[in-house]
Amino acid sequence: MKKYFPMIVVLAAALAVGATLRTPRNPAAFDLVAFGGLPVLVNGRVKPLDTVARTSLLTMQGRQRVAATDGRKLAPMEWMLDMLYRPHQADHYQVFEVTHPEILSMLNLAAEDGAGKKRFSVRQFAGKLAELDRQAKLADSTESPLRSTFQRAVVQLRNNVALYQRLQNSLAASDSEDFLEQLAKFEKALPAGLAATAAPGGGGAHASEDAKLMLEMSRVFMTMDAYSYFHPIPPGAGEEPTAWKTAGGAWSESFAAGKIPPAAAAFATLGRAWRSGQPEIFNATAQAQRQRLNELHPAVMAKVRAEARFNSAQPFYTSTILYVVAFLLGFVSWLKAPETLRRTAFGLVVLAFVLATAGIAGRMWIEARPPVTNLYSSALFVGWGAVLLCIVLEFFYKNAIGSVAAGLIGFATLLIAHHLALGGDTMEMMRAVLDSNFWLATHVVTVTIGYSATFLAGLLALIYVLRGVLTRSLDTAAASALGRMIYGIVCFATFFSFVGTILGGIWADQSWGRFWGWDPKENGALLIVIWNAILLHVRWAGLVKTRGLACLAIFGNVVTAWSWFGVNMLGVGLHSYGFMDSAFWWLIAFVASQLAVVALAAVPAEKWRSAVRFAAPR
């Protein structure tokens, strides 16, 4: 049994992983998968509606799940359909996260009125929207690094409400009571109405009614066009492949064309079917629309299908769980059943790594970009690189240290990535100077591997200190193995952070005209290189032994965290595109925790629970 335990556990986990990769299923009679797979253009990228719904929810409330007013759990697509086509109902869903006490009082809200004491519906503060807008405009005039927490929160909430309203205007008109009914009248009256507006004297009382409707609808369409968040109308055959239109824009064109735009009309049909609860019509229309697009834009649809599949599989979420389990098993293996649990943990780490690799590869294919394009993907890749190194270490050393480190760092980086994803779409388009796959693939990837390795060295050092001081499990063999691992990883980190930094210099020379400009991000990278160089030199000079090396490596975590996130918080320099507000306190807490462990390591050797000789690593 003991012999087969690892194999059985890993196999079961692999089956569970496989289950997440199946074609997503519809929760009810409506074919939400087909509807969610329809492509739209947002922020320069064509993506499935499914992604739009998920990222909008994440931005507004930090999670993808929505509860309807009757307590039913709604999938992101159900929420989106309600919001678009049953706005009066959906406006009561509590999807806006408001936590700042001053904003709550400004909006006359009590925390108890919110779902989970923090989520509110737009109805709950509908009367205060003008005040929210006014406060946000006041905050806009302050430079974003200088804003107070209230100002930041106000701007964020205003942006979220604006996003909600723009989403509502993307397929229907948010302010017209019965847009779909009006639209039906419009479709019927279009030919006659056009004739009436064209005729010099008008065509009688009936015609003037039509003309009035035409006028009214043209105003509605113009509003929709101006406020639309996404562009759902694909370019026709022979048009520019990027010429996606808004629904309002397509409807506006019907005046000149004299006929109903078919793609926009399909969305209207879908809306009516959703409102009136007619799944047959809904499903047939959605599938027909997909079919048309498959024929018209096969390459776009292939990526959109893959992305929708990727969304439902959530590979990074699954790997997060696997990393946690692997970490726990590896940790327990130091105390009990070492060989069995060690092998199980290692198997799970490899499984999680394969899944994360597939996830990163999927993103690369969808984006047609190298792995790291923004802070979010850098977090994914830092974890990926570090786990790969851990797998190599575990393969050679077989002492569960690699698995524990992999579980911890894999989990931590995916958690960071999850929080970074709350900012919106994680596959954004690259701004001009970054639009270079060559440099993204060389400089950015190498520097990120440098981060991975420096963090891993720090993590191994943390394991060394915590295991040594707090447990009895750090025997001499494990201690000296850890010492050698730290040293080896530091060598690796030095190489990659150095090469990455100078590749950055070369990129800067190519695009800004100087090799080195003392820009904050450049300085951050240089600090990592110098710190790693210091580690190597003190060791070569014999100034420190394993314990000292471990302390220095732990401080390497601080240096790397500063370079990765800290410099972005300064809000200055050419690299401040990844600016982030809220993570500041987390960074402080992280630095404090690392310094605390360094202080812990200073406990005299005889007080360590493991009797470690602080031998010089060979």
Added chain:
Amino acid sequence: MKNLLRQLRDVFVSLKLTVLLLLFSMVLIFAGTLDQVNLGIWAVQEKYFRSFVVYVPLGRIAVPAFPGGYTIGGLLLLNLIAAHVYRFTFNWKKTGILLTHLGLIILLVGELLSGLWQEDYHLRLSEGETRNYAESFRHHELVLIDATASDYDEVVAIPEESLGRRSPVQHPRLPFRVVPKSYYPNSTLHMRSATPGAPGEQATAGLGDHVAASPQPVTHRPDEKNVPSAIVELSGVDGSLGTYLVSAHLAAPQVFTHAGRTWKIALRVQRAYYPFSLTLLKFSHDRYPGTEIPKNFSSRLRIVTPDGRDDREVLIYMNNPLRYGGATFYQAGFENNDLTTVLQVVRNPSWLVPYIACGLMTLGLAVQFGLHLFAFVGKRRRPVPGAAVAPARNPGAAPSPSLIA
């Protein structure tokens, strides 16, 4: 004495000094990064990295607080060279370290050279416009132009620093002396009538009758510019020709005649002239569809040399500069509703040095750590002496010599 020298030598070749200097450099870089929030990038470079000592204001006096970039970099260089000279022995295993350190020496020297030699200018061109000069980012010059001839100008340019020193300038091409009376590195202009009886030097000729300058605090913010003004007296053999107010605020030069020749006087952004001209044919600002997110900026230019050797079109876009005539032209920005392009022009004779240095260092590190890695993997592969499992798995084989021993 000999003892002291030996001690000194031991300090300079020691690894402890290396570590200490590296630590100091980290502190310097960290402080220099943080201070960019207050000072902006240019002032930080001057204060922290291109200086021997970093001064910190304590009340009204500047106190030397920390060694600057030149000191730390110089000592590191000395330490590195001394250590290698002192301990030099050639050994294949050491090629990695030697190459890395050689590269580092070249890199440090290269950074010093580019700090000394590099010149940054920018070139603004509107569509259809032709220019053969670029303008400095931060430096100004006082120009005196003899515009008597109809087909050419003779220009004497006096750099801003001379005005700041207030030392009179006598130039062989000028029939008068230029005597700076006051100089404000940053200033505003106002009508004299608005502030009658304002203190300070007053101009007597040209615009100075009714316009006066007043000093402003020097700014370091990246989005603001210092606009200098100065009051200069021109004095010929027969006495003063007048005292002029010159300012970078004024777009057009002031004109006067002296001894039958027409002169112009102005304080303007410093120029660098090139032996060729550039014409902007078209500037493009591409955005991602349906957004304002910039995808690319590009400038199509025509490059013409007066000798007729070159007359061709070039395209400059992001990450794709033009290297021509010893200068490099980069796409830096745009203005005026996408009708004007801003190119950055860099002349750095030592631009290749970091490439060579980094190539050497990368190779050196790869060799050094590659050797480590091979040694490590080799050690892991070899059977561990004394491990009982090895013979048990392979009972028929002859015992290995190490087991017998």
